[in-house]
Amino acid sequence: MSVKDFFIFDKLITPKIITIIYWILMIVSVISGLETLVVMSYYSMLTAIIYGGLIIILGILFARIFCELILVIFKINTNLEKLNKSDIEENK
Template identity: 50%
Template sequence: MKSMFTFDSMLTPKLVTGLYWLLIIIAVISGLGTMFSGYEGLTAGTFFLGLITMILGSIGARIWCELMIVIFKINENLQILKDKQ
């Protein structure tokens, strides 16, 4: 508990996994909403736009979360190097 209050350990890397799944759910719901939001019902344009929203949203969420993890891994490695000196 002390390491959390002194910022010796990071809390955010533990939260990134949960945030990733939340972003995936948002991308899927957004894509489904786009697929079935046409005024005349299901059309090919809105269906493919919703599919693209789901795919690109999922890929974007993965890339963003991986970049966040990389930043924290760099921090961990720098801490290890600092402690060796």
């Protein structure tokens, strides 16, 4: 990506940033789940395993859904650009 692309918006960088955000959210979900597991294990091990596991699984699931909803917008844009280019080539 050149400086020109950065200022003209020919190429989008947000999809790459969303991928990084997804990985960060996954790591945070795992750390939160493990932290819950450790803290709640003082009270009840079964409850700690259930809550810790739910936090990990649901955290990763919601992170994925959130990032996919944002990426769908960019995929629509990419497909519209392809469609526009094919229409222009057909009309020549």
